Amino acid sequence: MSNLVSALNGVKSKGFAEVQELGLSGMITLRGDLASKEMAACMKSLGAAVPETRKVAFGDAVSVAWMSPDELLVLCDYAKTQEVQAQISDALSGTHFLAEAVSDARAHFRISGKAAHEALAKVMPVDFSAFEAGDFRRSRLSQVAAAVWKTQNGDFELVCFRSVAQYVFDVLTTASVAGSEVGV
Structure with missing residues (x-):
């Protein structure tokens, strides 16, 4: 190993x-409708907010950076990356989104x-x-x-x-x- x-x-x-x-830092690219109520609920479940344009929203366990009008970068503890990615997927289930771990890149x-x-x-x-x-x-x-x-x-x-x-x-x-x- x-x-x-x-x-x-x-x-x-x-x-x-x-x-x-x-x-090592956990990073997840999240693409979707940043103005949707589902995205707001997702971010709330992570302990952060959807950041404003060209801002970072700081939370206790994650920080969320605005990357573009439909993209965020979720930063978390490296060991928690898969857990946070699964939490995002659960929260946004049924909506059009992409959540991909990019930590190792x-x-x-x-x-x-x-x-x-x-x-x-x-x-x-x-x-x-x-x-x-x-x-x-x-x-x-x-x-x-x-x-x-x-x-x-x-x-x-x-x-x-x-x-x-x-x-x-x-x-x-x-x-x-x-x-x-x-x-x-």
């Missing part, structure tokens, strides 16, 4: 911002420190200085797709495809080299 490992095995670097790969990072927004601003075309807790964007990180949000404690979290995890870590590490702050 093989051992489960994350893309970068929890690697971290420290400059003016700390970059850390968060290890993604990498999850935390960018922290009082100047974390500066490291991100150097590599993504987003005004991170205006970000508030729960704000969310899908964009490009240098040459690859990524999704980023600000957590309730002021850190940033980012997900990307697992296949580009090393590249993303290297770009973020380079962007957070002490002494290269831009002062935004």
Whole structure:
């Protein structure tokens, strides 16, 4: 039997911002009618809400990110992914939806420190200085797709495809080299 490992095995670097790969994270892509009463009930059963456009709804056991007008990303404990996916399927039974676990296809990072927004601003075309807790964007990180949000404690979290995890870590590490702050 093989051992489960994350893309970068929890690697971290420290400059003016700390970059850390968060290890195995549960992620479920959920597509459907986000405005339906069934979707609202589903999210309530998970302990979160359907997030507003470009927002993340934080719950006790799950967080839910708005990905597009008909798509959410449900984040949960890796060990609970199948259980959460089954709960979603039960709650939305009889409606048109798709709930697919994508945990093993993604990498999850935390960018922290009082100047974390500066490291991100150097590599993504987003005004991170205006970000508030729960704000969310899908964009490009240098040459690859990524999704980023600000957590309730002021850190940033980012997900990307697992296949580009090393590249993303290297770009973020380079962007957070002490002494290269831009002062935004």
